[in-house]
Amino acid sequence: xxxxxxxxxxxxxxxxxxxxxxxxxxxxxxxxxxxxxxxxxxxxxxxxxxxxxxxxxxxxxxxxxxxxxxx
Amino acid sequence: xxxxxxxxxxxxxxxxxxxxxxxxxxxxxxxxxxxxxxxxxxxxxxxxxxxxxxxxxxxxxxxxxxxxxxxxxxxxxxxxxxxxxxxxxxxxxxxxxxxxxxxxxxxxxxxxxxxxxxxxxxxxxxxxxxxxxxxxxxxxxxxxxxxxxxxxxxxxxxxxxxxxxxxxxxxxxxxxxxxxxxxxxxxxxxxxxxxxxxx
Numbered sequence: 001x002x003x004x005x006x007x008x009x010x011x012x013x014x015x016x017x018x019x020x021x022x023x024x025x026x027x028x029x030x031x032x033x034x035x036x037x038x039x040x041x042x043x044x045x046x047x048x049x050x051x052x053x054x055x056x057x058x059x060x061x062x063x064x065x066x067x068x069x070x071x
Numbered sequence: 072x073x074x075x076x077x078x079x080x081x082x083x084x085x086x087x088x089x090x091x092x093x094x095x096x097x098x099x100x101x102x103x104x105x106x107x108x109x110x111x112x113x114x115x116x117x118x119x120x121x122x123x124x125x126x127x128x129x130x131x132x133x134x135x136x137x138x139x140x141x142x143x144x145x146x147x148x149x150x151x152x153x154x155x156x157x158x159x160x161x162x163x164x165x166x167x168x169x170x171x172x173x174x175x176x177x178x179x180x181x182x183x184x185x186x187x188x189x190x191x192x193x194x195x196x197x198x199x200x201x202x203x204x205x206x207x208x209x210x211x212x213x214x215x216x217x218x219x220x221x222x223x224x225x226x227x228x229x230x231x232x233x234x235x236x237x238x239x240x241x242x243x244x245x246x247x248x249x250x251x252x253x254x255x256x257x258x259x260x261x262x263x264x265x266x267x268x269x270x
Contacts, residue, residue, distance in 0.1 A: 031270045041268025 004064050007036040010055050025050035075184065080176040087169035094166040098159055110154035111142040114219045116231035141222050150221070156214035160207035167203060168242075171196050185263055190256035197249025204242035212236035 011021065018036065022029045027047055034040050048059055055062070074080070117139035128134055143150050175196055179189045216232035 027270065034268070035270045039268070040270045041265045043270050047270055 001065055002038075002068050004066050005035055005038055005040070006062055006064065007032070007051075010057060010062060014055060016055070021051075021054055024054040027051075074180050076176050076180050080173070080180060083169060083173045083176060087166070087173045090166045090169050094162045097162060101159060102155060106151060109142045109144045110146040110150050110218070111140055112154065112157045112215055112218055113138050113140050114215055114235060116216070116227065116234050117141050117219055118223060118225060118227075141219065143218070143222060150218065153214045153218050157211055157218060160210050161204065164203045164207040168200065171199055185256070185260050187257055187260045187264070190253050190260050193249055193256060194253030197246045197253055200242045200246030200249060202246075204239045208237055208239060 011018065018029055018032050022032055025032075025047070027050070031040075035043065043063075048062070051057075051062060052059060115138055119136045119139045143154075146154065175189075175192045178192060179186075182188060212232045212235040215235045216229065219231070219235075220227055220229065
């Protein structure tokens, strides 16, 4: 099982860029890229709350658990 | 940033160079001497006459030599082989210890001290210490005992190899310590990776 981050979709739906989001939530673009590309190992509650507030969404809209891919 | 593994790395590199030269030179000299000359070895269990009444000591004093050097003037090929096995393996094991430690320190300085890979190398070093030095000293003890049993006229218990085995306790203790340290480092390095991946 792995966690998928739907930051790309949410940004596109809201017409927002990563830089704009970075300024709103106070998280660096580098860290948001890590999150967007699925390379993050964990997410702080404070980051999650800030993202959900900025994107006007629920954690479930941002994250989903999917079965691990079989290579 | 200053390398925290210095001056240990330089010291180990120096010790490795010295040990490698000494081991290589010693092995060649020993091999030449053993192949051409007599086979000599020092044995704790070799029976020795007491030097009671020797003019070297006062009348009331009795001296008992604890280590006797035994020489076989006309050794067989087997004796010569045992003569090499009696002292060479641990020298190579010590050289290997310094080589492994040097590689461990150099890779840690290059790739990072607090990483899972460094922890694994530390564990491997611990396993090497736990196995290599005790086994090589055991091989030496067995070779020495076989030479001794062939050299004496009385019936010696083959179990005398136990008293000939100079088990390096420091290697066992340090090896166990390295295994524990490796396990602790692996856990903390994993935690560090998790923390670094936290957004």
